[in-house]
Amino acid sequence: MSSIFVFPGQGAQSVGMGKELYENNADARAVFDAVDVALGEKLTDVIFNGPAETLTLTANVQPAIMATSIAMLRASDTKLPDFVAGHSLGEYTALCAAGALSVGDAAKLLRIRGNAMQNAVPVGDGLTAVILGLDIDAVRKICAETECDVANDNCPGQVVISGLRGVVEKTIQIAKEQGAKRAMPLALSVPVHCRAQASAADVMRDALETVEFKKPIVPIILNKTCIPTQNVDEIKDALVYQMTHGVRWRESVLEMEKLGITEQIEVGPGNVLTGLCSRITDKITAKKLEI
Numbered sequence: 001m002s003s004i005f006v007f008p009g010q011g012a013q014s015v016g017m018g019k020e021l022y023e024n025n026a027d028a029r030a031v032f033d034a035v036d037v038a039l040g041e042k043l044t045d046v047i048f049n050g051p052a053e054t055l056t057l058t059a060n061v062q063p064a065i066m067a068t069s070i071a072m073l074r075a076s077d078t079k080l081p082d083f084v085a086g087h088s089l090g091e092y093t094a095l096c097a098a099g100a101l102s103v104g105d106a107a108k109l110l111r112i113r114g115n116a117m118q119n120a121v122p123v124g125d126g127l128t129a130v131i132l133g134l135d136i137d138a139v140r141k142i143c144a145e146t147e148c149d150v151a152n153d154n155c156p157g158q159v160v161i162s163g164l165r166g167v168v169e170k171t172i173q174i175a176k177e178q179g180a181k182r183a184m185p186l187a188l189s190v191p192v193h194c195r196a197q198a199s200a201a202d203v204m205r206d207a208l209e210t211v212e213f214k215k216p217i218v219p220i221i222l223n224k225t226c227i228p229t230q231n232v233d234e235i236k237d238a239l240v241y242q243m244t245h246g247v248r249w250r251e252s253v254l255e256m257e258k259l260g261i262t263e264q265i266e267v268g269p270g271n272v273l274t275g276l277c278s279r280i281t282d283k284i285t286a287k288k289l290e291i
Contacts, residue, residue, distance in 0.1 A: 003081035003263040004221070004256055005097060005289075006277075007069050009088035009247075010188065012270035013061050015050035018068040021075050021291070022048070028071035031103055035067040038104035039111055043067070058189050059114030063107040066093045069268030070106075073097055076291045083228055083261065085221040087273060088152075088193070088247050089113070091239060097267070098216035100235070105211040112207045116200035117190045117243075126191030127168040131159045133181030136250070142178065146171045149194035150246040155253075155279040160186070160246075162194040193246050201243035208236045226251045228259065249273075253280040265289050 021028035022044065032044045046055050047064045055061055070093060086094035089110060096106040128151060131139055136150070139159040143150055148171040152160035161171055168191070175183040191197070213236065219228035224238035226248050253276070256264065264286040266273045277286035 001262045002083065002260055003265060004083040004085060004261050005073075005081055005094070005265050005267050006273045007084070007086035007090035007093035007097065008065060008266065008268045008270055008272055009086070009090045010058070010061055010065065010192070011186075012268055012272055013055060013065055013068075014269060015052050015055055016048055017064075017269040018071050019048040021071050025071075025075040027074040027077070031071040031074055032067055034103045035063055035107040038107040039063065043107075056187075056189070057114070058118050059111055062089045062092075062110035062114045065089060065268060066096065066106055066110055067103070069093045070096055070103055072289060072291055073267050076289055078289065080218050081263075081265065083219050083221055083256070083259070084216070085252055085256075086223075087249055088223065088242065090268070091220070091223060091242065093268065094220050095213075095216060095235065098218050098220060100214050100216040100220075100232070101211065109204075109207055109211060113200070113204055113243075116203035116207075117192070117197060120197050120200040121164075121191055123189070125165055126163065126194075126196055127165040127185055128160060128162040128188045128191050129168050129172050129183060129185045131161060131172070131175045131180050131183045133157055134159065134175060134179065138178065139175065142171055142174050146174065151191075151193035152247045153250045154247075155250050155276045157181075158276075158279075160192075162191040163196055164191070193242060193244070195244055197243045201240050204243055205240045208239060221252050221255060223247045223249070223252065226255045228255075249276060250280055253277055253284070257281050257283045263287075 151162035
């Protein structure tokens with residue numbers, strides 16, 4: 001029997017997240033303060049007070065979710081489990097939790113990541129959408145025809161696609177024709193995990209060399225391979241790779257099952273990953289971190 005901490009990605013945010021922890025827990029407050037210092041601005045003001053449209057900007061929401069997740073972890077004073085994993089930007093949070101990155105460096109990298117993603121595609125030119133009710137093979141087949149990209153294989157019947165607007169809109173139309181229960185755009189300011197983010201991948205390759213990476217204390221199950229590793233070079237490669245390739249979350253959870261993981265604990269705002277786990281396997285007990 002073993003356990004894993006999992007950390008959420010974009011979409012888990014809400015205005016006011018972590019504010020009570022900041023006000024009542026010194027360890028949590030230190031995390032948020034470290035992020036403000038690293039970024040040279042009061043991101044905490046945006047996290048705690050909004051407005052929502054400012055918080056959800058890609059360059060803000062990525063370090064904001066990381067900060068809130070790590071603050072929750074530090075406030076809980078919970079020991080690390082046997083493994084960690086993160087969904088998209090959650091990989092940076094997982095690496096921070098496992099001691100591979102400092103809070104400040106994780107914040108800097110995620111700010112760079114958010115800006116690079118926004119700059120890669122002009123506003124309005126890209127689109128991200130979710131397709132419900134079709135399996136991953138069916139969606140991949142459609143995407144091969146339309147030259148769209150699978151951004152997230154989240155769970156059976158829930159696949160996120162991404163790319164240039166016209167390509168995604170065409171894929172949505174075909175998915176509906178082929179029996180998707182729903183196929184609709186998501187409220188993201190950039191197309192994620194797709195070939196349109198090639199320039200952002202180049203930016204991150206350079207940025208990752210500017211900070212100190214340590215060997216994580218426990219293995220991280222990577223979005224790229226769905227295999228646990230503590231190899232720093234493999235981790236850096238995967239962080240670059242995920243910019244232009246999809247998050248294999250369904251496969252990652254199935255790998256957790258194969259590894260004998262029986263407990264998944266979601267650390268961070270929201271409960272998206274807890275819900276996904278229950279739709280992927282009944283062999284793992286999924287719950288939120290208690291603080």
